Amino acid sequence: MPCDKSCPIEHTVNLIGHKxxxxxxxxxxxxxxxxxxxxxKGINGISQKMLxxxxxxxxxxxxxxxxxxxxxxxxxxxSLTVLGESLKPILxxxxxxxxxxxxxxxxxxxxxxx
Numbered sequence: 001m002p003c004d005k006s007c008p009i010e011h012t013v014n015l016i017g018h019k020x021x022x023x024x025x026x027x028x029x030x031x032x033x034x035x036x037x038x039x040x041k042g043i044n045g046i047s048q049k050m051l052x053x054x055x056x057x058x059x060x061x062x063x064x065x066x067x068x069x070x071x072x073x074x075x076x077x078x079s080l081t082v083l084g085e086s087l088k089p090i091l092x093x094x095x096x097x098x099x100x101x102x103x104x105x106x107x108x109x110x111x112x113x114x
Contacts, residue, residue, distance in 0.1 A: 015061050016087065020046055020054045022094070025080075028064065029088060033079040063087070 016022055020043065027034060027042045034042070040051055055078060058064040063084040069075040 012090075015063065016090075018054060018057075020050055021058060022091070024051070024054055024058065024078075025063070025084065025087060025091060028078065028080050028084070029091060033077050035075070035077055039078065058084075 016025065023043045023046070024039060027039055031038070031042065036048075036051070036055075039055075040046065040048065043051070046054075055064065055066070059066050062081055065079050065081050065084075067077045067079070069077075
C-alpha cells in the first residue's frame with residue numbers, strides 16, 4: 001500500500017483512530033441515534049469529559065451529527081452522517097478480524113488459569 005505525503009490510511013487513522021471514537025461509532029451503528037447518557041452507559045470506562053471531546057471531534061470531522069432540541073433541559077441526540085455511515089464496512093471488517101484473536105486470547109487465559 002504505497003502512501004505519499006497525503007496518505008489515505010493516515011487520514012483515516014487520524015479521523016477514527018482513537019479507541020473511544022471507534023467505540024462511539026460502534027454504539028451508533030448498533031443502536032442508531034443516541035443521547036449523551038446512552039452513549040456513556042454503552043461505553044465501558046469512558047469519562048464524560050472524554051466522551052464530550054471525542055463527540056466534538058467526530059462532529060467537526062463530519063462523521064456524526066449533533067441535533068439539539070429547543071427544550072429545557074436541552075435534549076441532544078447524536079447520529080451518523082452519510083460520511084459516518086460509510087465507515088460501516090471498516091468496522092464490520094474490524095469485528096470479523098477480531099474474532100480469532102479474541103478466541104485465542106480467551107483460550108490462553110483459560111489455559112493459564114489451570
